[in-house]
Amino acid sequence: MKLVTAFIKPFKLDDVKDALKAAGVSGMTVCDVNGFGRQSGQTEVYRGAEYTVDFVPKVRLDVVVDDTEADAVITTIEEAARTGDIGDGKIIVTTADQVVRIRTGERGRDAI
Amino acid sequence: MPAKGAVAAGNPLTAFLELRRSLRRAPLGDGGRDTCRALSDALDEAIAASFPEGLASELAVVAVGGYGRREQSLFSDVDVMLLHSGADLATATRALLYPLWDANLKVGHSARTVAECIVAAKESLETLTSLLSTRLIAGNGNLVGDLEAALAGMLQGRPLTSRLAAAERERRAVHNYPIMAADLKNGRGGLRTFQSFWWERRRAGLVGLPLPHQSTREEESAHRALLGVRNALHATAGKALDEYVPDLRDGAAKWLSSDPWDVSERVTKSLRTGDQLATERWPDLNIERATGSRWRGRRRRSPRPHGSPERPLARARAAAERPEGLVMGRAEQAAIAAWGSHDWTGDDRHDLIGLLALGSRGRAAMGWLHRLGWVDANLPEIAHTIAAPQLAPFHEHPVDTHLWRTVDEMRGLVSGGDPWYAAIAQEVANPDLLLLGAFLHDAGKALGGDHSTVGAQLAGSLCRRIGFTELAEPVAALVQNHLLLADTATKRDTSDRRVLAEVADRCHDLPGLQALYLLTVADAKATGRTMWTDWKATLLKNLYVRLVGVIEPEPRRVARSQRLQSIARFAAAAEDRAAAHVDAMPPGYLEGHSDDEIAAHLRLAAGLDGRESAVHILDGADAAGRMVVVGIDRPGLLGAIAGVLTIHNLEILDARLQARADGVACDTFHIRHTLPDVPMSPVATIEADLSAALQGTLDVASLAAEKAAPYRSRGRRHLVVRAPTDPTLRYTAIEIRCDDRPGVLSDIVQELYAAGLDIRAARIDTRGDEARDLFYVLDRTGEPIRDVNELAPLIAGLRSSLRRRLY
Structure with a gap:
């Protein structure tokens, strides 16, 4: 099983959520995060002065999927979250050793 | 001994436990008193059945606390006391308490003689109130009679009200604002508050005094409702959980055969009833003295001379402003109640803003106005928001509380806690717009439909009806758009210039954006902890900065030419003269004054014609308005103006003072007539006195000091x-x-x-x-x-x- 973690632009959350649901993903965890990548923050001009945001607000999305579905899920997120502009975010995939559904005690892919 | 949780065969509590199981599935009656009484009676039977007959002369087993009042909830502690006169307590405990423990009930127990009861009652309010609820279950009833007599003696010289009010004050301190996830037992206006009323009456009964207050139908109805919902929470959670948390609302509503909105409304209104009854019955509660007013706005209305009639808002404001805390005497209540529906005056508008600026004391005063029927009669557009519930889990408060908290958050933004927001607020020309926008932004809630649109219509018509004519449109726009920035920041691509242009267009101009930005922040902060985070603050700030970049550069240049045309039209002067006048003034003059003010400066300056000064009143000549004074700039000019206005009973609320490059001072004052019952002096008289003061023939300083002395x-x-x-x-x-x-x-x-x-x-x-x-x-x-x-x-x-x- 894979844990797919994506860092996306906040306004893309609904698009990504809808695309993942359409692709059969039944659950996800979402949280608000701040960070920077190659973009190194963000600079604007506010009334003639420079206004810098060092850590840019992003949304982090975690989805656990079966190995066989991982590539499709990654592609789905990638396509739904892409604007083509700088700051579109990252997707990180790690191996999940075990998943447990607490209510029933199911394990492995049955618990996804 | 049976395993913990299991009940041994023959345990007298079997029937009680079976009843509780049955009541978890469905309530008895309305789920409140009937259910509580059934549980109390079943417990009585079980405990009485266990009573050791050999101890009947020296022991009474009594129910205390909620159980004593027959208000036992599904999973409440079973509070019993072994009242004795030297009984064998080991035998009593084995007979009476072991079955309760064996049944896995949580037992609050004590064993005392009458004398020990009195000692404990003197030491602890909790013990005293618990003993006031004592009820005999089995045993020697004379012991209970002795206890009541001893309590009556003790209470003769010990007032209870002040201690109950102090406990209520502590409850309010925990939750300055009423919350949705309220603790129905110990929260503000909750069951403890209703029990406190009962204890007061019980003390009066014991001591033989007249009742301090009667139990009203309103009190009983709210009390019953809270008991019912508390039982519903216990039934849903399967334990003694008294907080009306979102997770349990659906289950509680189902248990009560109702829907979550109705049950939530029952809760919020009942808690509000408890809270307000406490305020009415314990006038020295005075919790609302904690916060003060810091509002950058018009000056507070001066004290009126004795004998002037007071309108309801003025009375409420005066009551809220008293140094000793909010006090609303019976005479004031009666006077307010007698007004009914009335037309709005400038004083009323001023006092409404004043109440909003007072924070929690203003909120409490508005609570009084609602109780006395004034809100329904005179602010019907918002009456439906009072104690209206909000079910979304991120909403921490009922609607009206959220509105007041938004006002408070707005006051915080304006008063400079964070320089970023304070600087933006300073640019909003009329701070009343911010208060009214905050107070009305959710006026459309609880009516169905899109609350922004419904609210905008209500807010606009309210402002027009009560005379905030100039603010009607801006306030309605704020209400209509109050979710725009938050939605855009989180759901739309704020790097897309088309999105920014569309949002900027809806904000209309920079002041519109600034007011909306401040409202968005105040609204989010007032909604709840989860709705205002650094993450969201950054998103909103980024959006605001980008929108300023879209709105500001071009419109400012366009605005200047448009404004010069408008000023020239007002002043009946050529546009180049208007431009020359503006250019001769210090930077910021154009932005800091309205077109009619600048036109008045221009017209008066042109008409000085050898005179030292000229005066013009722009509007509101009856009670409050703007006055423009133009004069040859010289030392003493401001002193003369301030003194002359004081002599003529005109209070300066705020002022903007500038001098043109050619030495003509162009001053603009917000003024208020401090004696509205006395006709205002004609402008010509004010002008003549100012001229005399400037020429030194009128000792304005002495006259002004004499006039101000009573204040x-x-x-x-x-x-x-x-x-x-x-x-x-x-x-x-x-x-x-x-x-x-x-x-x-x-x-x-x-x-x-x-x-x-x-x-x-x-x-x-x-x-x-x-x-x-x-x-x-x-x-x-x-x-x-x-x-x-x-x-x-x-x-x-x-x-x-x-x-x-x-x-």
Whole structure:
């Protein structure tokens, strides 16, 4: 099983959520995060002065999927979250050793 | 011994446990008193069945606390006391308490003699109130009679009300704002509050005094409702959980055969009833004294002379402003209730803003106005929001509480806790817009439909109806768009210029964006902890910064030409003369004045024709409005103006003072007539007196001091005088803060003159009951004072002379 973690632009959350649901993903965890990548923050001009945001607000999305579905899920997120502009975010995939559904005690892919 | 949780065969509690299982599935009656009584009675039977007959003469087993009042909830503790006169307690405990423990019930138990009860009751309010609820289950009833007699003796000299009010004050301190996830037992206005009323009556009954108050139908209905919902929470959670948390609302509603909205409304309204009854019955509660007012706006209305009639909002505001805390006497209540529906005056509008600026005391005063029927009659557009529930888990408060909290958050933004927001707020020309926008932004809630659209219609029509005509459109726009920035920041691509252009267009202009931005922040902060995070603050700030970049550059240039046309039209002058006038004024003049004000400056300056000054009243000549004074700039001009206005009973609420490059001072004042029952002096008289004052034939300083004498402050005698040294400034800035009262500006200005200072510009302002004035001055040589060795003694001297003069 894979844990797919994506860092996306906040306004893309609904698009990504809808695309993942359409692709059969039944659950996800979402949280608000701040960070920077190659973009190194963000600079604007506010009334003639420079206004810098060092850590840019992003949304982090975690989805656990079966190995066989991982590539499709990654592609789905990638396509739904892409604007083509700088700051579109990252997707990180790690191996999940075990998943447990607490209510029933199911394990492995049955618990996804 | 049976395993924990299991009940041994023959345990007398079997019937009680079976009843509780059955009641978890479905309530008895309305789920409140009937259910509680059934549980209490079943417990009584079980405990009585266990009573050891051998101890009947020296032991009574009594129910105390909620169980004593037959208000046992599904999973409440079973509170019993072994009241004895030397009984074998080991035998009693084995017989009476072991079955309860064996049944896995949580037991609150004690074993005391009558004398021990009295000692404990003297030490603890909790014990005393618990004993007031004592009820015999089995055993020697004489012991209970002895206890009641002893309690009556003890309570003869011990008032209970003040201690109950103190406990209520503590509950309010925990939750300054009523919350949705309220603790129905120990929360503000909750069951403890209703029990406190019962204890007061019980004490009166024991001691043989008249009842302090009767149990009303309203009280009983709210009390029953809270008992029912508490049982519903216990049934849903399967344990003694008393907080009305979102996770349990659906289950609780199902148990009560109702829907979550109805049950939530029952909860919020019942808690509000408890809260308000406590305020009414314990006038010394005075919790609302905790917060004060700091509102950068118009000066507080002066105290009226004795005998003037007081309108309801003025009475409510005066009650809320009392130093000892909010006090609403019976006479005041009756006077307010007698008004019914009435037309709105400028005073009413002023007092409404004043109440909003008072924070929690204003909220409490509005609660009184609602209880007395004034809100329904005179603010029907918002009456439906009072105690209206909000079910979304992120909403922490009922609708009206959220509105008041948004007002408070707005006051916090404006008053400078965070310089970023304070600087933006300073640019909003009319701060009343921010208060009204905050107070009305969710007026459309609880009515169905899109609450922004419904609310905008309500807010606009309300503002027009009560006379905030100029603010009707901006307030309605704020209400309509109050979710726009939050939605855009989180759901739309804010790097897309088309999105920014669309949002900017809806904000209309920079002041519109600034007001909306502040409202968005205040709204989010007031919604709940989860709705205002650094993450969201950054998203919103990014959006605001980008929108300013879209709105500001071009429109400003366009606005200047449009405004010059408008000014020229108002002044009946050529546009190039309007442009020359504006260009001859200090930077910021155009932005800081409306078109009609600038046109009045232009017209009066052109018509001076050898006179030293001219006066014009722009609007609101009856009670409050704007006055423009134009004159040849010279030392003493501001002092003469302030003094003459004081003589004519005109209070300066705020002022903007500038001088044109050719030496013509163009001043604009917000004024208020302090004696509305006396006709206002004609403008010609004011103008003549000002001229006489400037020529030295009218001793304006003495006359103004005489006029202001009755208002001299007996309050906190607050005074701050300081001068931040900045070598880059053209003038020396002196900031003076003191208690506000009529004539205070005249007094300050006279002292500045006496110190040899020439006032070149000033910003006159008020926050709550504090005058905050900033003067830009030069010394006798026409130079700013930059040397700190010269400035320090000057400021110290001013401080002393002002203290003498003001207080």
